[in-house]
Amino acid sequence: MRTLRVIGIGTGNPEHLTLQAVRALADVDAVFALDKGAEKADLLALRRAICAEHIRKPYRFVAAEDPARDRRPADYGGTVEAWHAARAELLEGLIRDNLGAGEVGAFLVWGDPSLYDSTLRILERIRARSTLPFACTVVPGITSVQALTAAHQILLNRIGAEVLITTGRNLADGVLVADSTVVMLDGDPAFDHLDPELTIYWGAYLGSPDEILLSGRLGTVGPEIRRLRAEARTRHGWIMDTYLLRRP
Incomplete structure (x- = not known):
């Protein structure tokens, strides 16, 4: 066998x-x-x-x-x-x-x-x-969700609150954002349809020497995340990134 x-x-x-x-x-x-x-x-x-x-x-x-x-x-x-x-x-x-x-x-x-x-x-x-x-x-192995929260030194959930793990495709299709929503496999993040008051914790190449992190109010840092992401993708030829959205 x-x-x-x-x-x-x-x-x-x-x-x-x-x-x-x-x-x-x-x-x-x-x-x-x-x-x-x-x-x-x-x-x-x-x-x-x-x-x-x-x-x-x-x-x-x-x-x-x-x-x-x-x-x-x-x-x-x-x-x-x-x-x-x-x-x-x-x-x-x-x-x-x-x-x-x-x-x-x-x-x-x-x-x-x-x-x-x-x-x-x-x-x-x-x-x-x-x-x-x-x-x-x-x-089992360490997920990008764990690596993201560790890198930003945050908890995945708030006390007694729900967590949703979903894909960029689902988010674009209108999946409701939970108290904390982790988004994976988002090939082209578009934040314009989301509440700009959400807090975002974003990370690319998590755990590697090329790790990039950014967090803040979505309406403020969203454009910067898209810029950094595009530059990194051009530089490396590929990108793996994950982000967490949290309600105010």
């Missing part, structure tokens, strides 16, 4: 790895990764560096090009469904060809496997086909 470990690795700081994650990596035979192209080559390089540091035996690093998808589809749900199906087909072949019976494979997941990541969903697709049996364990 093959074993797969889905390991959360935090948001860019190699020290985000937990002791459990370090132990889970030590005896891995193969690490699987999806290559997202030259613009995000440093994300793949970080995974390679983590493996070199913590795997204590000869291992294989198996990378393949991530299937392409439309980033501005008319049918978002259908597009993501097709993308996940393509990923499942690709990864099933990689696992079958590069991981033998009795061996241990690993997926290193940015942040935590439970939060806006498709790895577990895709592995469940593969399992459902019943053509490639495997056992699976999950090791």
Whole structure:
């Protein structure tokens, strides 16, 4: 029986790895990764560096090009469904060809496997086909939500108040802002439709040497966040950022 470990690795700081994650990596035979192209080559390089540091035996690093998808589809749900199906087909072949019976494979997941990541969903697709049996364990990691609140030295929630974690797409579609709302996967933040009196805590490249932080009244710092974000994206070729909105 093959074993797969889905390991959360935090948001860019190699020290985000937990002791459990370090132990889970030590005896891995193969690490699987999806290559997202030259613009995000440093994300793949970080995974390679983590493996070199913590795997204590000869291992294989198996990378393949991530299937392409439309980033501005008319049918978002259908597009993501097709993308996940393509990923499942690709990864099933990689696992079958590069991981033998009795061996241990690993997926290193940015942040935590439970939060806006498709790895577990895709592995469940593969399992459902019943053509490639495997056992699976999950090791939690530090999320961008935790890294953001730590960087700004704030609590995620106020006393007895609710917290909403959502996406930029949902926020743009009119999702109501909770007392504290964390927004992830916002490819083009637009704040004009929001209450300018909200407080925003924004962070990009959290936990990495390139970390950028800004906070304040949304109506005041919103334009500056958009400017900094655009400059950083041009400089690095990609950006990962998260922000928290809080009612006055």
